[in-house]
Amino acid sequence: MTSPFEPHDVTWNRVSPRLVTAMLVPAAISLGIPAVVGVVLATTVSSWFWLLAGFPALFLVWSILLVPRQVRAIGYAERDDDLLIRKGVMFKSMVVVPYGRMQYVDVEAGPLDRKLGLAKVQLHTASVGTDAQIPGLPPDEAARLRDRLASRGEARLAGL
């Protein structure tokens, strides 16, 4: 059986592998600190604190294993009339956004993203349900995509 996430006429663009770092650093901070605190408390106060250390550590290992696959799974493709974005390893999802339905495009980059040379492009339609974001793009690619999407949206303008 063919996967519905592999339309035959589409070549997928991948995002930058640096996104792995960008996603793992916050995870390492938010999970690593409780883990370290847990280890310290476990060795000094009570061995019950190994539980406190264990869960964050487990999640951290899990993310380190999963995030690279997740990043590889993110893809986007510009077709003539719409943009395709797919993501997910276990829970896959794909969204088709027609250019004519786009209301505006956001380009965002946090401090870590900027350090790594990454940006996130997010498309907004009149629907709040449209979850169309492409993280981990190099800034020039993000700018190119933004301009291209904006111009295509204008060319295919329609109301709601």
Added chain:
Amino acid sequence: MSTPENGLDKREPGLDKLDQRGAPDQPGVPDQPAAEDLEWRRVHPITPLVRGWAVVGAAIVILGQQSLDGGPRGGLIALVTSEYWWTLFAALAAIALVGWGYSVLAWRMTTFAIGEETVHLRRGILFRQQRHARLDRLQSVDIRQPLVARFFGLCELTLETAGGTDSGVAIGFLKGSDADELRAELLARAAGLKVARKSPVADARSRTTPGTVTAPAGTGVVGAPVPGTQDAGTQDAVEQAGPGLPGAPEPTAPASLEAPQVPVLTVPLGRLIASVVRSGATITLLVWALGVLVVMIATGELAVISASLPAVLGAGGYLFGRLTGEFDFRVAISPDGVRLRHGMLETRSQTIPPGRVQAVRLVQSVLWRGRDWWRVQVNVAGYGGESEEKNSVLLPVGTRDEALTVLSLVLPDLGVDEPRRILDAGLDGDSRAESAYVTAPRRTRILDPVAWRRNGFTVTGRALLLRRGRMVKILDVVPHERTQSLGLSQGPWQRRLGVASFQVHSTEGPVHPEVPHLGADDAARLMADQALRARTARASAGPERWMERQDE
């Protein structure tokens, strides 16, 4: 204007000039012959009185809560009966004075004007706000009459644009007849009819005659939106309601811009009450009451009652809101779209122009199945947010025929020969019966043991129909040209079974069209084909200004 579509908006150069012209402090000075002179008007002078009541009411409610919740028992009563009783009333009077004073200031600072293509509203005391809403982006026009305003015969007019929550323009309060005139004018302008007048609303009746309402040049001869003088081809709505139309072509209200409306149906009070009684909230309430009773008898503690009071009040409040909000629900059709009128304490009169409905849901809970009652909800851009529950109902409860009639008012043409068969199959058919629906494969019964036979979709020439649910039956109808974006998702179990769930993203509202667990091939094909269909449908979609011809 704060609508997000601004970025991609096709702005004519003249329009930008118009927007800037609203900004100077002396409006309406005709400095250029081509420019529009805006007539800035105030809302009704009684408005501050009506708005001020809200402050007093809130103060009383807060006081009441304080005396109930905290402090010594009967604190408020002790105060009232003591010699310092007057302090309470002095405080209330002070609050009222502040509230009314603020409202008077707010009233003085609020002005609005109707331009050729925009509505302008200026308001705010410290933080001035100017809002320009483009009329061709208008999604709906509602007239709301809260209880206090009703004593004075005042209404608030709300014009929704598609900018999301709080993007509308609320003009209030106005005299009832003024609000009606204003609505008629707004709708006529939004429809693309040129309204040749610059006089305040109050003068509209005396000054305006049908002759002053003319279609834009080049669209042929079109008169005021009255039956008989209209181009039948552009007026599906009127044709729809054909049998009920007054036969005489002669306009009944010659001096009004008001489009004629034809009543379609009303919801009898008995049925509304019965439908609310047969709702999940009532059942929950009863079960809860029973549980409380049992616990009380078992433990002999009366405190159980007061402990469960908040939940009971919550459910009761919801039911009360349903009853009063949907009281005396009337549906009518006019060339300007569907008209809804409902409410007991606060009456609402809604107008949804043609083509503004983004998606429709017909839903039936298991308790309504015996009577075959259905509820019809819609997504209209701008109706989202907290007022969703009050605004987005097209029919609170109705028989199957009524529900389908209401559906046909907003989506007159499904693009099939026998719409009734397709709709019936969508309402309560399943995969055991032969139908046009593509259904979820049998292997998905492990994922959705109850409703797997119902999950399915079908495509007509004009719309996508998605059905699902067995206990709560749902049929979602999305016109092809209203598709925003499409989504496909698949979890690990679904991948093992080779199925995927399909979603259509619509604007904010109660309708979230989706079908779970479609066969992977069906889902992939639907995704590809629907994107194409949406594109072609948009290319041939009717104009935003619904009175303008397609072939201009």
